[in-house]
Amino acid sequence: MAEPLFSVRGLKVALPDMTRKPLIGRAPLAEILKGLDFDLPKGSVTGIVGESGSGKSTLGRALVRLIEPSAGSIRVEGRDISHLSEAELRPLRRDLQMIFQDPMSSLNPRHTIFNIIAAPLRQNGFGDRLKERVAEALQRVGLPRNFASRYRHELSGGQRQRVGIARALALSPKFVLADEIVSGLDVSTQAQILTLLEKLAAEMGLTIAFISHDLSVIRRLCRQVIVMREGRIVEASATDALFDNPKEAYTRDLLAAIPLPEIDADWLRLPAKAPA
C-alpha cells in the first residue's frame, strides 16, 4: 500500500485544565488524548466520530498543529511535524488546511469575503492575480463572484460555510480538516454542503479528516471511520464494515441512539443505558 499522508503513532495531548486551576499558579494538565495510532491514506476521507469529551476536536487541532502533542509522533509524508516551531510549520501550512465548525466565529466580521479568501493566498506566495484566484475559489464552492465584496453578516449560514470551504481550498492543499462543519446548519443546507465537499474531495483528490458527532453524515462521506471515546480510539475500520458489523458495544450504542426519520415504536422502549 502507498505511503499514507498522515501517520500518527502514540499521540498524546495534555492541555491545562482550567476547571481545576488553583487561585494562584498554573492549571494542572489534563490528558485529553491518551495514545492514538492511525494512518490517513492519501486521497481518503476519514470520519472521526465521538461524543463530547471524546477528544475528537483536540485530535483535529493536533493534526494541523494548532496545538503541540505532549508525546508521540505525527508524520506527514514521512516528516515528523509534532514538535516543529511556528516558523518551521509555516511552509507546511499551505498543505494542511482547516474548515471550522462555526463560520460565524471563523470569518472575521471586519474583512470582506475577498480579504478572507485572499489571506492564505497572500501569505503563501500567491499574491498575484488575487482577483482571479478568489473568483475561482468562490466559483468552486458555488458562490457568485460578486460575493467577494460582501461581509460575513450579509451571508446566510450555508453561504458562510461555503466561504469557509473556499478559503480552505484556495491553496489546493493536500489535507483538509473539517471540524463539525455541518453541525450548526439546517438539514437542507447540511445536505448541500456535504454534497459539495464530497464533490470537491473527489475532484481535487483531497485527504480529509471529517470530525463529526453524527454517524449518519459520516457513512455517506467517509471511506474509513475512527470512533473515539475519552481520548482513546474505540474502533477504527472501513466504513461499511463498521456500520454493518460494529465490533464494539460502544459503537453499537452510538448507532442505536441515532433517531432515524422513520417510525419505530420500539426505539424508545429499548433499554437505553441506565443513567448515572
Place this chain on the structure above:
Amino acid sequence: MDEARTSRRGLSPRLWLAGGWLILALAAATFAPLIAPQDPLAQDLMLERLPPFWLDGAESGYWLGTDSLGRDLLSRLIFGGRIAFIVAFAAATSACLIGSALGLIAGYFGGWADRFISRIVDIWMAFPPVLFAILLVAVLGTGLSSVIIAIAVIDWTRFCRVIRAEAMSQARMDYVESARIAGYGRIGIMLREVLPNVLPSVVALLSLEMGIAVIVEAILSFVNLSISTDDPTWGSIIAEGRLSIHQAWWVLVFPLITLILTVLSFSQFGEGLKARFDPVLR
C-alpha cells in the same frame, strides 16, 4: 441577506446632537480671533458684571455678560475652548496610543507580557488620578505641555484595561486560528484580525477620554496648576466665577454649561460612533 445589505443604519440623533455641538465649539475655538466679539483679555471696569443679553442692563456686543473685571464672558469662553480642545486632542490621543498598544499586546499575547503589563496597570490605578495629576504638574511645572503629559501618563490605563479584555476575547475567536492556518505570524494576526475588531472600542474610548481630558484640564486650571492665568481657560473662568457667584451668577453658570455640554458630547459622540461602525449586530 439583501435586507441586511440595505439596512445600513443612518446617523442616530445623539450622534447628530453631540457631533453638532462639538463641531460648533471646535469651529468657534479654531476661529476664535475672528468670531469672538471682544478681546478676551480687555478689562474695562466701566463694564463690570454686565448681565447676559436678555436681562435689564445688558449691553449689546456682550451677549453672555461680563465678569468682575469687565471682560466679555462669551469671548473668554471661545478662547478658553482653544486650550480645552488642544488638551483634549493631544492628551487623549497620547493616552490612547500608549494604552491601546499595551492593551492589545497584553490581551493578545497573554503570558508574561500580560502579567507584566497588567501589574503596572494595577499599580497605576492605585493612585488617585486627580492627586496624581496635581503632583505631576507640580513636578513638571505648569504649562500646556505638562498638562497634556500628565493626563496621558495617568489615563493610558483606561485604554489598556478595556482593550486588553477585548483583545483577549478576540484571541479566542476561530478566525485567529484560521489566520494561523493561513500562515500568519503572531504580530500579523494581531494587526490583521484582532486590531480591526477592537477599533470601535478604541474610538469610543478616545472620544470619552477627550471629554475627561477637558475636565481634568478644567480641574487643574481651577486649582491654578494649568497654564498662565492670563489666558482664559474654562477651569480658570469657573474658578473666578465662583468668587462672584452672588453678584454675577452667569460667570459661573455659562462656563459650567459649556463644560458639561462638551464633555457629554464627547462621550455620546464616541458611543454613537461605536454603534454606527459596528457591522456585527448578530
Place this chain on the structure above:
Amino acid sequence: MSACLEIRSLSALLPNGQRVLRSVSLAVQPGEVRALVGESGAGKTMIGKALLGVLPKSVRIIEGEMLIEGEELSRLDAKARRTLIGARTALIPQDPLTALNRSRRIGPQMTDRLVRILGWSGERADKRIRQLLDEVQFRDPQRVLKCYPHELSGGMRQRVLIAAAFAAEPRLIVADEPTTALDVTVQKQILRLIAELQRDHGTAILFVTHDLGVVAKISQKVSVLYAGKVVEEADTAALFAAPQHPYTRALIAATPRYTDPYASLKPVDETVLAGLTAEIAAADKAWRPAHG
C-alpha cells in the same frame, strides 16, 4: 373536551411589516405529543414564546387566538394570564445551563416555582421534587438537590429541568429543542424519559424541534413549519408514510440516514424552494387585503 392548547390563525409582524407568523393554527389534545418541526427562522420558537407571553418587543401579534383548555389568553389580564400559564403549562428549555441560576443550589430553584406560583407548602414541594427526581432516574435525589448547576453534566441538568417541568402536574409542556445540545446517547435517554413521564402523567407536549428523526420517535402528531406558515399537518405515522407537501418530502430526503446513505442527504430541490416562495407570497397576498 377542549384541546389542551389551541392556536387559531396566529399572525405576528416585525416592525418592517414582514409577517413572521402566517396565520398559524394548531392544537394539542390532552395527553398527546405534537411535534412542531421546522428549520431555523421558521418561527417555531416564536410560537412557544407567544404562548408564554415572552415575545421580543419588536414582534407584534396582530391577529389570532391562543386558548389553554378553552380559556382565551387575550381575554385575561396580565396577572390572570400569568397565573393560568404558571399553573397549567411548563417549559423544558433548550439550554439547561442558562435556564438554571448558576449561583443557587438545585433544590431551592426547583421548589421555588411550586411554592411561589402554586402556593404549595415548602414541605409538599420538597417531597414532590424528590419524587420527580426519582422518576427521572437520579439514584440519589438528596445529593442532586444540594448541587450547583455546574456540578452536573448536561444530561443531568436536562433531567433536572424535566423533573421541574413535570413537578407541578401541568396539562401542557412546551419542550423547546430540549435535546439539541446533547450527545446522541444522552439524547436517547432524555427522549425516553420525556416519553415515559408524558405517558405516566398524561401530559400534553408541544415538542419544538428541527430534527425529523426526533419527531418520528417522540410524537403522535406533527406540524411542519416553513417561514412562519404551517405547510403540513398530519399524524406522525402518516407523515412519514406518505408526506403530502413537497417541502416535507424534501426535508425527509435531506435528513441523513446511515441505513441508507445514498437515498438520504439529498439537497432540497430548487423547484421545491421556488414553490414554497410562491406559496408564501400567495398566502400573504390573500391575507393583506383583509388586514390592510
